[in-house]
Amino acid sequence: MRFNRFIFDNYLQTDEGKDLLGFFTNFSSNFQRLDDPAVLDDGVTAETLFYFLEDQHLDYFNPEDFLVPISNVNNSIKYQLEKFPEENKNVCSLEAAEKYFDFFMKLTMENYKDTTKRQLLDYITDISLILYILHPEYYFPYFFVSHFFKLEAIFNELNIPLPPIPSKMKHEERLYYYFELCRVLHEFRNNHGLSPIELNVLLYGFSKNIIDSVDIRANELPEPTKVYISGATKNDCTEYIEKADKNTRHLWAGNVNTLPGDIILIYGVAPFSQINSIWRAISKGFIDPFSYWYNLIWVGYVEKIPSISYQELAENEVWSKKSIVKSHMQGISGVPCSVDEYNEIINIAKKKGHDISKLPVVKNPQLSTTAEINNERDVEIYLLEPLLNRLGFTEKDWIRQMSLRMGRGERVYPDYAIKPNTKRGEESAEFIWEAKYRITNPKRLFDDFSRAKSYALRLNSSGLGLVSLEGIWLSSKQDKFMYKNLKKYSWEEINNPDIFSKLLLEIGNKK
Numbered sequence: 001m002r003f004n005r006f007i008f009d010n011y012l013q014t015d016e017g018k019d020l021l022g023f024f025t026n027f028s029s030n031f032q033r034l035d036d037p038a039v040l041d042d043g044v045t046a047e048t049l050f051y052f053l054e055d056q057h058l059d060y061f062n063p064e065d066f067l068v069p070i071s072n073v074n075n076s077i078k079y080q081l082e083k084f085p086e087e088n089k090n091v092c093s094l095e096a097a098e099k100y101f102d103f104f105m106k107l108t109m110e111n112y113k114d115t116t117k118r119q120l121l122d123y124i125t126d127i128s129l130i131l132y133i134l135h136p137e138y139y140f141p142y143f144f145v146s147h148f149f150k151l152e153a154i155f156n157e158l159n160i161p162l163p164p165i166p167s168k169m170k171h172e173e174r175l176y177y178y179f180e181l182c183r184v185l186h187e188f189r190n191n192h193g194l195s196p197i198e199l200n201v202l203l204y205g206f207s208k209n210i211i212d213s214v215d216i217r218a219n220e221l222p223e224p225t226k227v228y229i230s231g232a233t234k235n236d237c238t239e240y241i242e243k244a245d246k247n248t249r250h251l252w253a254g255n256v257n258t259l260p261g262d263i264i265l266i267y268g269v270a271p272f273s274q275i276n277s278i279w280r281a282i283s284k285g286f287i288d289p290f291s292y293w294y295n296l297i298w299v300g301y302v303e304k305i306p307s308i309s310y311q312e313l314a315e316n317e318v319w320s321k322k323s324i325v326k327s328h329m330q331g332i333s334g335v336p337c338s339v340d341e342y343n344e345i346i347n348i349a350k351k352k353g354h355d356i357s358k359l360p361v362v363k364n365p366q367l368s369t370t371a372e373i374n375n376e377r378d379v380e381i382y383l384l385e386p387l388l389n390r391l392g393f394t395e396k397d398w399i400r401q402m403s404l405r406m407g408r409g410e411r412v413y414p415d416y417a418i419k420p421n422t423k424r425g426e427e428s429a430e431f432i433w434e435a436k437y438r439i440t441n442p443k444r445l446f447d448d449f450s451r452a453k454s455y456a457l458r459l460n461s462s463g464l465g466l467v468s469l470e471g472i473w474l475s476s477k478q479d480k481f482m483y484k485n486l487k488k489y490s491w492e493e494i495n496n497p498d499i500f501s502k503l504l505l506e507i508g509n510k511k
Contacts, residue, residue, distance in 0.1 A: 257285055
């Protein structure tokens with residue numbers, strides 16, 4: 001959706017909107033005004049700020065880990081005011097704000113000489129607070145640490161362009177990425193006539209429903225489609241895993257392709273050298289530019305199992321063939337595992353007397369051609385639509401026989417347009433599916449592919465698919481819709497959980 005100022009103004013008149021306006025109106029002055037900056041006006045403390053963000057589902061582990069003491073922020077503000085040259089203190093344009101930020105970061109890095117740039121990423125909240133309090137017109141308080149995927153969702157829904165995220169090893173660029181966010185939010189705010197305080201209310205209040213849409217809670221956990229293994233340090237094992245229960249949520253380094261519900265095996269590295277627990281992903285895998293660890297997932301719903309040692313893995317017929325086992329479990333953060341490998345873990349746990357009935361399983365997608373299929377419509381009903389359902393789509397996500405103009409008055413009807421826009425002159429669809437009864441030879445395949453390709457190009461689709469009794473064929477815009485790059489999957493292959501999980505990542509419903 002696009003930002004609607006009328007709807008937002010109505011939100012500001014609600015009790016929640018008024019409370020948030022008051023919260024952020026007094027926010028900055030409270031940091032600077034008191035002799036004891038650890039306690040803010042109206043009883044607002046670091047702890048109450050933590051619980052405010054917890055209500056927005058932007059919580060951390062506990063209040064103590066949330067912020068460097070507020071007094072440090074206050075002292076840093078005084079320090080910056082003393083150290084900055086007079087010509088740098090006056091920030092009255094975005095260009096001046098960028099120079100100010102550059103000087104601020106150089107001063108910060110000089111002040112923390114013993115701290116690496118990668119370690120400084122952990123201070124982004126404090127850095128943003130200082131900058132926002134000093135110059136709210138050009139900076140904003142950043143509270144999306146370890147929840148960057150939620151900020152991405154807000155930007156996507158409000159049609160705010162997200163700047164490209166710097167690569168993993170460019171730690172200084174990742175630090176400076178904060179200002180790139182400030183830049184686009186400043187432009188967005190000016191375009192819609194929002195004050196700095198209203199922008200905060202938008203991000204941390206009005207957008208709560210957007211955040212909730214990507215926040216997985218207990219009764220919403222999807223079925224697993226893939227299995228991954230990640231490593232845990234000695235401290236992780238003793239501080240988190242041993243104390244974890246069903247209510248524990250934890251942030252872990254993982255695979256960016258992880259989907260909510262996926263299964264995560266945790267391997268405790270030396271001195272433990274063992275798999276000791278099974279978790280479920282409660283977020284998608286995501287990149288966090290401001291995290292010490294770049295690729296992250298949130299996990300929960302732990303099931304502790306009898307310890308399975310490295311030696312047992314190395315001697316297991318299935319696991320001994322896995323490359324990470326051969327390399328003594330080096331670099332295991334987010335390594336994919338096959339269903340056979342996961343089933344071996346379940347079998348070992350069962351042999352050790354563990355009740356495996358509570359362990360998650362990867363279910364077969366259960367797509368078959370056993371129904372009597374005699375024509376294209378049967379292919380749509382008994383093959384394509386069940387496939388779309390398994391890929392996470394519902395009937396609301398597609399239009400069958402979408403009317404489309406091609407050339408001089410010619411009207412065509414793509415069989416299935418996924419996530420369509422039917423507005424005249426702006427027609428588009430994320431993906432196109434064409435159903436055929438049989439595709440039995442190269443000439444028929446080429447003709448059907450060419451027709452589907454014309455629809456995909458006309459609708460600016462990211463990909464297309466052909467479906468028939470023989471299986472499915474896929475082509476993507478990324479591969480320039482080249483015939484030679486067509487990917488073919490038989491129904492037997494699609495019913496393989498490992499292959500289906502790849503399809504889910506490639507053409508599944510990303511929402």
